[in-house]
Amino acid sequence: MKQLRIGITGATGFIGMQLLQHFIEAGHSVAILTRSPEKIDEHANVTVYSTDLAQPDTAVLNAFTASLDVLYHLAGELSNEANMQAVNVEGTSALLEAMDYSKTRLIHLSSMGIFDFKNETITEESTKTPFNIYEKTKLAAEELIEKEEMKGLKVVVLRPSIVLGHQMKSSLLTQLLRLIRFGIDLKVGVKTYAKVVLAEDLIRALKLIGTKDTLDGQRYNFSNDVPLKTLLTHLKVTNESRLYFPLAVKLFQLGLRLGRALGVLRISPEGIAFFSSTSTISNEKIKKDLDFEFTADYRPFLQEYVTYHT
Numbered sequence: 332m333k334q335l336r337i338g339i340t341g342a343t344g345f346i347g348m349q350l351l352q353h354f355i356e357a358g359h360s361v362a363i364l365t366r367s368p369e370k371i372d373e374h375a376n377v378t379v380y381s382t383d384l385a386q387p388d389t390a391v392l393n394a395f396t397a398s399l400d401v402l403y404h405l406a407g408e409l410s411n412e413a414n415m416q417a418v419n420v421e422g423t424s425a426l427l428e429a430m431d432y433s434k435t436r437l438i439h440l441s442s443m444g445i446f447d448f449k450n451e452t453i454t455e456e457s458t459k460t461p462f463n464i465y466e467k468t469k470l471a472a473e474e475l476i477e478k479e480e481m482k483g484l485k486v487v488v489l490r491p492s493i494v495l496g497h498q499m500k501s502s503l504l505t506q507l508l509r510l511i512r513f514g515i516d517l518k519v520g521v522k523t524y525a526k527v528v529l530a531e532d533l534i535r536a537l538k539l540i541g542t543k544d545t546l547d548g549q550r551y552n553f554s555n556d557v558p559l560k561t562l563l564t565h566l567k568v569t570n571e572s573r574l575y576f577p578l579a580v581k582l583f584q585l586g587l588r589l590g591r592a593l594g595v596l597r598i599s600p601e602g603i604a605f606f607s608s609t610s611t612i613s614n615e616k617i618k619k620d621l622d623f624e625f626t627a628d629y630r631p632f633l634q635e636y637v638t639y640h641t
């Protein structure tokens with residue numbers, strides 16, 4: 332196995348932690364960038380660089396990016412809107428500035444939310460219409476990267492939908508579980524799709540992309556959509572015996588909108604739309620170029636998730 336020098340930003344996060352674990356186990360030398368070095372256990376193969384991408388120390392960024400074969404840029408501000416421009420856009424710009432394009436490939440994690448979900452099928456070529464600040468900054472970072480490609484940057488951009496894993500920060504699954512525990516049987520249409528993907532699939536794809544420079548210059552949407560009805564059925568498995576109260580999705584959405592308007596519910600318009608969106612994300616491009624197979628059955632993960640969160 333060829334020893335690589337791998338850089339990871341966001342290695343202390345939900346996705347980055349799993350990627351870091353892989354590279355440590357595979358015996359590669361890893362450099363990571365974090366604001367909180369205490370979050371990382373000491374390891375002979377791991378060098379920790381500490382700076383804040385919102386106010387980066389250029390010398391630290393230069394040391395971090397030096398001699399990397401592949402740089403995975405996963406760091407991102409997902410919750411504090413006031414910080415999103417500084418971290419997701421200006422932080423990415425500072426990182427690009429420090430990189431040596433002749434030595435290092437970049438693998439950048441963007442987001443499916445940059446697209447307009449009104450389209451029936453979303454492909455890599457679909458219209459991009461981000462609707463919140465987070466997604467706007469993710470698109471702005473992609474645009475910065477595109478400009479740098481003209482100057483020699485070798486990059487692959489991967490755009491996941493909602494990533495499912497035990498340590499996920501999105502409250503999607505816990506909210507769905509809560510509904511089920513309240514005894515609510517949400518009546519969703521068969522064509523309503525949850526745009527989700529398993530973290531283990533994402534890690535597998537990131538690893539593969541790291542070894543394939545033939546993919547440089549490509550953008551990939553990364554989702555393995557599943558009917559919401561199926562997701563709900565798998566989640567219900569632990570509560571088989573209880574009585575459910577059927578609730579039409581339109582009525583449910585009305586309740587959510589009301590709760591949002593009254594300020595008693597913190598749910599975004601896109602969160603509300605999640606329960607009725609019939610659009611789907613095409614994953615044909617990554618399947619073909621990477622010969623990638625997504626995990627077909629969500630059941631084992633969801634059953635584990637329910638056990639873990641009960």
Ligand SMILES: NC(=O)c1ccc[n+]([C@@H]2O[C@H](COP(=O)([O-])OP(=O)(O)OC[C@H]3O[C@@H](n4cnc5c(N)ncnc54)[C@H](OP(=O)(O)O)[C@@H]3O)[C@@H](O)[C@H]2O)c1
Binds near residue numbers: 340345366404490491
């Ligand atoms: N989770 C999803 O469903 C999902 C879906 C689509 C795209 N993505 C993208 O995937 C990436 C990783 O997401 P995640 O869910 O793993 O996020 P996460 O758990 O919130 O982790 C965020 C990571 O970013 C780092 N970070 C944040 N602000 C930083 C700053 N100012 N300077 C340096 N590092 C900073 C954090 O490191 P420290 O706190 O250690 O500094 C942490 O490691 C993000 O770019 C996100 O946009 C995620």
